Amino acid sequence: MNSIHFIINPQAKNGYSMKVWKKVQKQLTLEQIPFHAVFTEYRGHAAEIVGALLNGTDAEDLVMIVTIGGDGTLHEVINGAANARNAMIGMIPAGSGNDFRRGYGIPKNPLAALQFISERAKTRPFLADIGEIKNEQGDVTYFINNMGVGFDALITKVANSSRLKRFLNQFHLGNLVYAYFVMKKIFSFQCSDVNIVIDGKKLHYKKAWFVTVSNQPYYGGGMKISPQADVGDGLLNVTIVQNLSRLKFFLVFITVFWGGHTKFKEVKELVGKQLTVQSRSPFYAHADGEYIGESPMQITVHHQAMPLLTKKVD
Numbered sequence: 463m464n465s466i467h468f469i470i471n472p473q474a475k476n477g478y479s480m481k482v483w484k485k486v487q488k489q490l491t492l493e494q495i496p497f498h499a500v501f502t503e504y505r506g507h508a509a510e511i512v513g514a515l516l517n518g519t520d521a522e523d524l525v526m527i528v529t530i531g532g533d534g535t536l537h538e539v540i541n542g543a544a545n546a547r548n549a550m551i552g553m554i555p556a557g558s559g560n561d562f563r564r565g566y567g568i569p570k571n572p573l574a575a576l577q578f579i580s581e582r583a584k585t586r587p588f589l590a591d592i593g594e595i596k597n598e599q600g601d602v603t604y605f606i607n608n609m610g611v612g613f614d615a616l617i618t619k620v621a622n623s624s625r626l627k628r629f630l631n632q633f634h635l636g637n638l639v640y641a642y643f644v645m646k647k648i649f650s651f652q653c654s655d656v657n658i659v660i661d662g663k664k665l666h667y668k669k670a671w672f673v674t675v676s677n678q679p680y681y682g683g684g685m686k687i688s689p690q691a692d693v694g695d696g697l698l699n700v701t702i703v704q705n706l707s708r709l710k711f712f713l714v715f716i717t718v719f720w721g722g723h724t725k726f727k728e729v730k731e732l733v734g735k736q737l738t739v740q741s742r743s744p745f746y747a748h749a750d751g752e753y754i755g756e757s758p759m760q761i762t763v764h765h766q767a768m769p770l771l772t773k774k775v776d
Contacts, residue, residue: 465498465526466495467498469512470502471502471534475556478719479531480691483556488573489576501718507538512527512538516543527547527551527709528553531647532557532560533560536606540606540750541603550770554579555747559684561680566678582772586751588769588770589694589766589769591768592765593764596759597759606768607750607751608674608688608750609676610674611741611745611748611759612673613672615747615753621643622649642685646713648711649708653704656741657738658673660737670704673698676688676698678692684719685718687701687718687731689724698733700709701729730770737761738759739761742760747759
């Protein structure tokens with residue numbers, strides 16, 4: 463087996479990632495699996511590490527990169543490797559949300575995840591779709607799980623910077639912070655009319671709460687926002703929640719955990735390869751739960767663009 467390059471976020475889940483890494487490191491040594499390990503030191507560092515690693519490697523040589531952290535760390539790795547075809551990306555989950563693990567079939571147990579990665583490395587990696595986001599300034603961000611504008615982006619922004627999340631992570635309850643901030647922000651959030659152009663078709667939605675563009679079903683720590691999303695179909699699944707009262711929005715939010723929100727008439731679903739999202743009032747935007755600015759945004763799918771070590775098989 464080629465050497466595995468581990469990128470570890472020591473801050474993930476209040477340092478829980480370091481406990482995971484110690485278990486993994488011990489098993490790697492026991493099985494005499496060659497590896498290199500690098501620890502991130504600041505926001506965006508993982509993308510820089512990946513870029514430097516791939517730039518220093520022959521384009522024909524496959525490089526196995528495995529993250530130990532949460533979806534935010536993986537998001538950075540994906541962005542560092544988005545334009546390279548010689549990277550194989552895997553993940554040993556050690557964050558608070560871990561939606562990538564749910565959507566892509568990664569074992570929850572760290573050692574089981576390591577064994578799974580070792581086995582998948584002997585076969586062809588799965589070529590997954592990724593999404594590209596471009597803002598008005600032409601800046602590009604990629605996502606592997608989902609992106610969104612509006613209320614969900616606001617919640618991820620305030621939750622990720624909150625002390626409450628760090629506190630709850632001590633008890634492995636970090637996911638609850640999203641529900642807390644939904645309750646806190648639902649009464650002050652201002653909806654906005656939204657214009658969407660998807661594969662050339664123009665659509666208008668009044669009083670939209672949010673627009674989420676999904677590459678896989680899960681976001682927000684286990685909420686099944688887009689039950690039909692498939693990471694290998696070359697399409698993006700769009701969910702719009704609009705024109706409903708604050709009380710009904712709360713009821714709809716509860717059903718997102720099992721995908722029941724799709725039955726409400728105020729929830730619209732679209733499918734396409736390219737779309738633009740523009741709101742009358744600026745909406746916050748996120749990619750894989752990371753704040754990336756404000757609307758408008760242009761989103762495009764790249765089919766089979768990212769080699770992943772997952773249970774999905776092409």
